[in-house]
Amino acid sequence: MFALTLLVGVAVATPCRAQSKEADGRPRPVAVWPSGPLDVVVTFDRPVDPGWMMGRIVRYADPKDRSPESAGQLRIVGVRPRDDGRTLLLATDPHPRQARYQLPIPRTHGVPDDGSSETTAYDLSGLEATWAEGDPPGSEPSWTGWWPVLNLSESRRLTAGSRPHQVGWDLMSRNGRLGWAGWVSLPAGKITVRIRSSMPVEEATLGDAQGAGTVPGADGFFLAEMLVESRGEPLFFTASVRTGSVGNSAQVVASYRLEGDPEDRPIGREQWKLPWAPMSSASPTLEAAPIAVPDLSGGDATRGREIFRGERGRCAYCHVFRGEGGHVGPDLTPIVSKGRAELYRSIAAPSAAIAADFTTYTVATRDGQVFAGVVHAEGAEAIRVTDTNAKATTVRRDAIQEIRPSATSIMPPGLAAAIGQSGVRDLLAYLTTPAPEASR
Ligand code: HEC
The missing domain is CATH 1.10.760.10 (Cytochrome c-like domain)
Structure with missing residues (x-):
């Protein structure tokens, strides 16, 4: 449905902005966001030693689900510095579910590591943003990033100080196309979703509904509207605007209105989820029907x-x-x-x-192969997929087109x-x- 751009150096978003409370010279994370199912970006207020986070463990838990299946951990198996070392691209095991992920930020920096760390939380909320240069734009995006919410001023505020984001904001004064993709959760009912933008809205889709807004209104803004019959389940959303005309004064805001309700409501951060986020946070229940247990006593x-x-x-x-x-x-x-x-x-x-950490994935590669199995990171460049026959295949990260969790065990x-x-x-x-x- 969508191609993932893994490890592209400029994604952005931050469920959690850390504040520099202590002036001890320690690097503080400015923003953390997952840039794909197997990658996390963390950007700091100053350069950090890339080796600093290698081998650390990201723990996750679902605050709404206390079952043992909902908690687990991912390893950080590769670290690539960007922005003179202020931004680190972390290669990890896959993110199996919507949960709160705790990225460890070591307490020591530049001195022998005492192993202690504090954590910065992130989750799978937000939208994937891409920008492609030119008119018509090239097919490959030249920038991939993360917006915490489809609201430009709010996203700028939430990511203030993040260099990868600043690169994205600056691109809006250049000729090209800026697009977003993600899941949006809306209440049930007849709903109108509106994108109001200072840039022409070339296309917008929400589930089956489509919209566009290429003629400016009296106020100079472009408006795209989509009417959907929402059942309260997440809907896939995409939109794109033409950049280059307004530069720094650009605005984009997504809102919705329920039938019969005059009020236009902002679509908040908690309503957006990344395009690759597993959409069910509950444990898979494919075989939920009770199983008749035969007489199991005895045996040799x-x-x-x-x-x-x-x-x-x-x-x-x-x-x-x-x-x-x-x-x-x-x-x-x-x-x-x-x-x-x-x-x-x-x-x-x-x-x-x-069991936690044994989620099965379907992995599709750019050359058309499909593998299913348990996925573990194998260094910064590859993953290992182990199938039902216990056969392991190594797949290069840059060969992955798409990776999705599936509800079936490989057992x-x-x-x-x-x-x-x-x-x-x-x-x-x-x-x-x-x-x-x-x-x-
Ligand atoms: C191809 C690999 C594979 C084979 C073969 C396999 N299993 Fe598993 N098994 C798994 C995986 C992966 C999990 C974790 C995911 C899950 O819970 O389904 C698992 C889970 C389990 C669990 C649940 C563990 C827990 O912590 O709750 C039990 C019990 C189990 N297997 C027993 C067996 C037995 C007994 C056999 C042989 C008859 C077997 N398995 C054969 C891969 C396998």
């Missing part, structure tokens, strides 16, 4: 171990249990304490509750049936027997 742990390690179960391809096995899925050693019924559900319906479905009832009992006996020796 020794036979269970063979199933676990052999071709029948293939569990050890992906799982470590007591030190043996592969690392595609979570280490199963601690699950002894979970009951047999719950383990059975994890095997019979793997997608019902996907193969149908394992329970393949193993059979008595085999499942043996497997559960193995997994729930406190120590391997005790099985005899």
Whole structure:
């Protein structure tokens, strides 16, 4: 639906602006925003040492969902400096969900690292902005950035001090096309969304609705309007304006009006989400229907171990249990304490509750290949996608066209049936027997 420009040096937005309260010479983050599913941009008030943030962990949690599936972590595996070291492009593991992400900002800078850090929060809100030079504009954007909200003065205020943003603001006095894309959440009902701009609105789309505003009104502003029947679910939004005519006095504001309500309401920050943001923050519930749990008592742990390690179960391809096995899925050693019924559900319906950090993605490459699996960052230049057969493929980051989370686990479905009832009992006996020796 849209192409992602990864690691383009000039995105902008900042769910969180840190204030320089202490004058201790420590660099302070001015703005933080994700520039793609696998990248975060952080810009500081002064140059920083690029090695400073390498290897740190970004933790995330969903403030509205306390289940263990909703919290996890991403690693910072690559750091590229920009703007003489004031801006860092961080290559990370993928951002699996809408949540609050905590970027660690080390406390020490230029002195031996004591490992301590404070955090700056960001989330997946805002719009992706692109600017392409010329009339007609070139097909590849020459600038990609982040707007916290479709309101120019508000976005300028929220990103004040961010150099990548300043580059974007300056481009508005040049001939070209500035476009935005993102999801917008609106209340249910008949809604008119309006883009009011000092620049001609060449096109605007909201779900199926389209608008444009290329003839100025009496006040000199261009107005694009779109009427939608909203069901209260997020709608995909795009718009573009022609830049070059107004420069620094440019204005753009998006607002909406409910049928029968005369008031024009601003579309606020919390209503915008980045175009690639996973739109469901709830745990996937594809197999939410209750599963009938058969009689799981008894079983032979020794036979269970063979199933676990052999071709029948293939569990050890992906799982470590007591030190043996592969690392595609979570280490199963601690699950002894979970009951047999719950383990059975994890095997019979793997997608019902996907463990944090094991979200599956579909990855499409520019040359038309598609991979599905668990994604981990593999250094600054590549990611590793591991599929249902535990086969790993390395994909270069710059070859990725699109990456989306999917609601299915890569743990193969149908394992329970393949193993059979008595085999499942043996497997559960193995997994729930406190120590391997005790099985005899
Ligand atoms: C192709 C890789 C793969 C294979 C094969 C596989 N699993 Fe998994 N498994 C995963 C992944 C990835 C997850 C985490 C995502 C999820 O919860 O579905 C997982 C999750 C689980 C969980 C839930 C863990 C938790 O912390 O809640 C259990 C239990 C489990 N697997 C058991 C098994 C057993 C038993 C087998 C063999 C019969 C097996 N798996 C085979 C990849 C695999």
